[in-house]
Amino acid sequence: MVLTIRLTRVVDRVISPYQTAFIPGRNILEGVVILQEVLHELRSTKSTGVILKLDFEKAYDKVSWSFLEEVLLRKGFSEKWIQWIRHAVQGVRVCIDINGERGSFFRSFKGLRQGDPLSPLLFNLVADALSAMLSRARDAELIQGLVENLIERGLTHLQYVDDTIILLKFSPRCLQNLRVILSCYEAMSGLKINFEKSEVYTVGLGEEDQRCVTETLNCKLGSFPIKYLGMPVSDQRITKAQLTYVNDKFEKRLGTWQCDYLSSGGKSTLIDSCLSSIPMYTMGVYQLYEGNFQLLDTVRSRFYWQGTGKKRKYHMIKWEALNRPKEFDGLGFLDVRVMNICLMAKWIDKLEREDNSLCCTILRNKYLGQKSIFQIKRRQGSQFWRSLLDIRDWYQRGRKVTIRGGHQTRFWLDCWLGDCPLNVMFNNLFQIATKPDIEVFEVFENGQWQIQFRRQLNGILRDEWIQLQTMLSEVTLTEERDVVVWALEKSGKYSTNTLYRLMTFGGIRDIQMMRI
Known part of the structure; x- marks a missing residue:
């Protein structure tokens, strides 16, 4: 555990930004967003591309120990550190359990133990060797990455532990070089790529070129959407039908429960702890359709009133009333529509705070430049980007700007001077402003x-x-970039909980005041 904690502190500095697994500050969803933006860019610019999704056979079990030590040495780890890792990895004996009967213990000569908190970090180091090989091949012009207009020298790969996506421009020479690189990596690392289970996807290629790709890489041709990290990703808009897998997970989870005699309190606990958390992962990238939301509400409502039995029972209160916070006579069930907005708003906060991750770099280069998302007027872009534009007004309710250079802040519409935007404080002036x-x-x-x-x-x-001029006289502009803070939290950091409370509590108060 001590080695794991110490390695976690430095792993961000020794592993490439293309790896998003088990590294503080990086998010699994970044890979999904990057792949979606790359596919959208290829389609919108009518470019060609080859996307190879690799499948490694029993990845953890086949890692070569000597290769791991070589990687640690090349990364700059001391001999003492390497010795500690050697004892942690090699100083173990294992046995085989067959039908409850254990055999004799023996020593293994390769592989990492699954379940050990140190193993994912060590595997990331092994996988980073492939990342380095692909990057050097790109720099040597042996292969050519995609979207060179969005990232310097182009994007060649994405990784999440052993889930690897390779992205190349179509060229028989590039494909042949890639096959050699993968063969060399297999020979050095001990890992084995299962090309029969691996899939290749193409964008903008004809049948003859597709045949060239599949024959060179010796794997089957897949069709969109790609299932990457449990999420559908496509070069076209993801449809409502393609997102119904979230609803299927609901039904599958309910099918394992026996709750006919469970109390209302017990059902509430199961809904909060299990059912309501199922769509969270998907809602972090996609805005679900109203049909998806209705199905989620229907399943939860049916479970609350009639359990898992088939006998229909009368629903005494509308589901919208049960969604209300307990302070307003509801049961506090999750409003999935509101939570979807709150989860998507995290991406706006990342962009506003100058997050230097690979994902935010691509989004800025593609859509923003030096502007803020609130300065963007064109509503064009990928499905993900248009979703951010749709929900940005909600994020702005808690957004406050500490002014520096003033290039990312709107004078009238942003909250930067006082506790609310100037168009609210000085609405009469705003109404006659020319810009x-x-x-x-x-x-x-x-x-x-x-x-x-x-x-x-x-x-x-x-x-x-005159009052506005008095306030402005205390402001001085600099050459620095404006700083965004989340005004609803004392720490200034964005929280989905505070935005959720603002959207649900505020709306209920408004409704009750209207009734009064």
């Missing part, structure tokens, strides 16, 4: 704040303008 979406840095010219209005300021408008 309602102007940025802060554009207003500050030659050391003075200059705003253009459609008519002359008199009376109340002049008083508001």
Whole structure:
């Protein structure tokens, strides 16, 4: 455990950004988003590409110990560290359990123990050797990666432990070089690629070129959507039918329960702890369709009122009422529509906070440049990106900007001076402003704040303008980038819980006030 903790502290510095597993600060969903954006870019620019999804046979069991030690040495680990790892990996004896009867213990000569917290980190180091080989081959122009306009020298691969996706431009020479690289990696690492289970996907290629790809790589041709890390990914929009696997998981989980005699409190606990958590993973990338939400609500409501029995029972209260927080006479069941928005808003927060991950770099280069997502007017892009544009107004309710250079902040519409946007504090001035979406840095010219209005300021408008000038006199712009904080948390860090409470509690209060 001590070795695991110490290795975790440095693993981010020694493993390439293409690996997203078991590394602090990296997220499994980043690989899904990157692959989706790459496929969308290929389709929108009418480019060609080859995507190879590798399948490793019993990956953990076949790692060569000598290769692992060589990787540690090349990464700069000391001889003492390598000796500790050697004792942790090799100093173990195993036995075979057959029908409850254990055989004699013997020593193994390769592989990593599954279940050991150190093993995923060590396997990442082994997998990073393939990453280094592909990167060097790209730099030597032996292979050519995709989307060179989004990432320098192009993207050649994505990894999540042993789940590896290789992305190349179509070229018989590149494919042959890739096959040699994979063969060399197999020989060195001890890992075995099962090409019969591996699949290759193509974008923009004809039948003859597809045949060339499958024959060179010796694996079958797959069809979109790709099932990557448990999520469907395609070069086209993911449909409602392709997301019904979330609903199928609901039904499958219910099929194993015997709850005919369970109390309402017990059912509530199962709904909160099991059923409501099932769609969380998918909702972190996709905005589900209304039909998907209705099915999720129907299954949970049916389970609460009639259990797993087939006999139908009367639903005494609408599900929307049960979703209300307990403070407002509900049972506090998860509102999946609201939670979907809160989970998607995490990506906006990553982009706003200058996250330097590979995923955010690609998104910025593709859509933002030096702008904030709130400055983007065009609603074009991938399914994922359009979802972020749809929910950004919800994120803005808790967003506050600490002004620096003013290039990423809208003067009237963002909260940067005071506790609310200036269009709320000075609505009369905002109504006659010639440029309602102007940025802060554009207003500050030659050391003075200059705003253009459609008519002359008199009376109340002049008083508001004087008050606004007084507030602006305390602001000084610099050359730095504006800093975004989450105003609903004392720490300033985004929390799905605070946005969820804002959306649910605020809406209920509004409804009750209307009734009064």
